[in-house]
Amino acid sequence: MNQQRQKPHYSMCRGFRIPMGFPVTCFESGLSYNAQPEDNFIVTYPKCGTTWVQHIVWMLHHDGEPLPVGKDINLEVPHLEEVGADFVAAMASPRFIKTHLPYSFTPYCADAKYIYIARNPFDCVVSFYYHTKGFVKHYNFAEGTFNDFFECFIEGEVDWGDYFEHLLSWYDHRQDDNVLFITYEAMKADTSNYIREIANFLGSSYLDKLNNAEIFNSILKHTSFTSMSQDQSRWSSQRPKEMTPFIRKGEIGDWKNHFSEDKIARLSDKFRNKTAGTDIAMLWADLIPN
Numbered sequence: 001m002n003q004q005r006q007k008p009h010y011s012m013c014r015g016f017r018i019p020m021g022f023p024v025t026c027f028e029s030g031l032s033y034n035a036q037p038e039d040n041f042i043v044t045y046p047k048c049g050t051t052w053v054q055h056i057v058w059m060l061h062h063d064g065e066p067l068p069v070g071k072d073i074n075l076e077v078p079h080l081e082e083v084g085a086d087f088v089a090a091m092a093s094p095r096f097i098k099t100h101l102p103y104s105f106t107p108y109c110a111d112a113k114y115i116y117i118a119r120n121p122f123d124c125v126v127s128f129y130y131h132t133k134g135f136v137k138h139y140n141f142a143e144g145t146f147n148d149f150f151e152c153f154i155e156g157e158v159d160w161g162d163y164f165e166h167l168l169s170w171y172d173h174r175q176d177d178n179v180l181f182i183t184y185e186a187m188k189a190d191t192s193n194y195i196r197e198i199a200n201f202l203g204s205s206y207l208d209k210l211n212n213a214e215i216f217n218s219i220l221k222h223t224s225f226t227s228m229s230q231d232q233s234r235w236s237s238q239r240p241k242e243m244t245p246f247i248r249k250g251e252i253g254d255w256k257n258h259f260s261e262d263k264i265a266r267l268s269d270k271f272r273n274k275t276a277g278t279d280i281a282m283l284w285a286d287l288i289p290n
């Protein structure tokens with residue numbers, strides 16, 4: 001007997017599916033936030049390395065100090081669409097702001113900075129599945145299977161919309177002066193180098209801090225997967241204990257444990273169709289199945 005397909009539940013705002021726990025008014029106001037010259041945005045499609053980079057920028061800004069117990073990274077580097085414009089406007093400058101918005105919806109200021117992190121869609125959908133299953137109050141999808149979620153993802157019927165539309169919207173701006181476009185996989189392969197890249201992009205005062213080996217090593221250590229995984233109970237309290245941890249595996253290629261041949265073919269086809277005429281496949285030349 002065929003089991004009925006489960007779908008995550010969402011609220012809707014301005015055509016976006018959004019997690020049910022996000023106040024629609026905050027999402028709406030987040031879209032109209034007036035970006036300021038000293039703002040630094042960390043932009044991702046969900047599950048592509050946001051939290052990792054939130055911690056890196058926070059530590060860079062705090063001279064290598066790890067996030068103290070009692071502080072919440074999601075209040076320090078808040079999610080624009082979750083907290084809304086007023087919360088972000090009230091923060092001291094320079095602000096560090098998380099967003100999952102596609103380019104055309106992201107508040108723009110020519111002098112603001114935008115760090116975009118892309119991750120291959122195969123690992124992204126797996127990570128997004130565990131996330132959606134885990135945050136019951138946001139999605140009511142605790143019984144959902146990977147098969148169920150995959151169908152929603154490939155149709156773009158998930159929060160923040162279609163993975164490929166998002167990626168393409170930012171890829172088009174990868175060479176803009178105020179955009180740093182990086183991949184999760186490159187960050188994993190050479191984290192030291194990308195901490196420097198991020199610091200350099202934020203400005204010389206940040207890069208200079210990394211001349212201090214203590215600061216540099218502290219950032220490297222405390223933002224490693226191992227440290228963040230051990231520390232996560234301090235800042236991801238919303239997640240029920242029995243659910244998969246938020247900082248889950250942090251691997252490249254975990255999708256191979258979840259994909260059937262049919263799913264490989266379908267997502268590869270969608271990847272090829274959506275990215276035709278671009279060099280996006282080169283971002284993950286060894287990873288994306290032909």
Ligand code: PPS
Nearest residue numbers: 046047048049050051052127224225247248249250
């Ligand atoms: S969210 O909910 O969109 O903000 O999620 P996001 O932080 O973008 O992505 C979560 C995935 O990133 C992995 N992660 C890390 N990987 C490597 N190193 C570090 N330090 C790190 N921190 C988080 C996290 O484990 C999620 O990926 P998966 O594949 O699920 O493990």
